[in-house]
Amino acid sequence: MNKAFPAGIALLVAAILQVSLAPHLAVFGVVPNLIFLVVVTLALAEGPVAGGVSGFIGGLLFDLIGTSVVGPYALVFTLVGYAAGMLSANMFAEGWLLPVSVVAIASLTAELSYGVVLVVLGMSTTFWRDIITVMIPSALYHTVLAVLAYPWLARILRPDRQMRSFRRLA
């Protein structure tokens, strides 16, 4: 319960920032997904269970503040959050490389999975074009943001460990 509270607050703050700040941080039409960054950080900090649960809640929030169908992002973030948690526990990488690698892989996977879900739901006919115009740019953008935001997010979401440097975070 103690860990659920800061996680819930982090997701709520991320949702508020997603509505208020993220649209103004768009680069060439690519809007950063701050909720996704929190989900992956939670997955890295607490493992697959926290990643899955926060992915579901965060994805549902992201669906609800958007304009498309409600549910697909909840599905995608659940799977990606869980997988990111598993990946972090089994990945051999040190220092900044771990979070950056996980965010890059998770972001690309989430974008591709969401694209597939849209195709299955009959809501997208431009999947291949979206890979170049949306998916890869989003993954790159999230990776850059992860370098900047992860140390601070992890510090807040994982207070049980002394973290003095970026290297020690991972």
Next chain:
Amino acid sequence: MTGAGEEEAAQVKRLEIDTRRGAGRPVLLVSLVVAALVVTTLWYREGDRGPLHGLRVGIVAASQPFAVAGTFVTTPMRSIGSWLAGLGTNRSDYEVLKAQNLALKQQLATLEEAKLENARIQALVDFAKTQNLKTIGGRVVGRATDSRDRSILIDCGSSSGVQNGDPVIAAGGLVGQVIEVTPWNARVRLITDADSGVSVLVQRTRSVGIVRGSIQGPLQLEFVDKSAAPIRGDVLLTSGLGGVYPKDIVVGEVTDVASQQQDLFPTITVASRVDIDHIEEVLVIVGAGSASGQPGGGE
């Protein structure tokens, strides 16, 4: 030795915690996936007045103050960026008089633009009057939260008379259609959205087609016969077919026409006259939108 033993024990404990933390729970994962699928199904099966739709409307209403605050907070930063960009230009000039001359020319251009804009707004108001349309002015208070989404949030809602499906215009022409309404605000799907489709006719040739948005940005005119293909500069107007948008609203101008011999229809790129990414004020046409009042992907 005791110190080393304690450290080793602590390391083992940390490893155990990490192992527990890294352990997955497949049943939980499956439950969450099923829950997400149930939510998606519910969204499709429930009507516009279902609980999930209601929840979204509530969240849109609740998020408006944050969207407004975000716009307010980021405005100075955007202004500083513009100022710095302008400063760089002036520095590169190195001639004060030339810079002043340039500034004056810019002012003149701005005044000209304001004059033209005034004329366009007047034309828009006249258009609304001639079509006997009732319009409501709205300010853009929020923008899309997703890269795939092309929508805006405006500060007028059902309490002002705005309804789902109402067309939205600006000084340069068509902007989009209302897709969600709360008492105080409304979400507008822009014509640049990939799900948007507007029935149009080419002003010069009167041929009919569909203007669609895309994630990439430019609008595409589809389903126009090769023999009646427009040329660069042709103006596109709403056709009025389908009953969603009133007839004769400017949608944009043709900027490129490409056609291969094997293509059934030419690839026609269209540019809106509205600076949709930076639009700040709009007019909602109330009471003249879709007959059903339901928003859709277009016409």
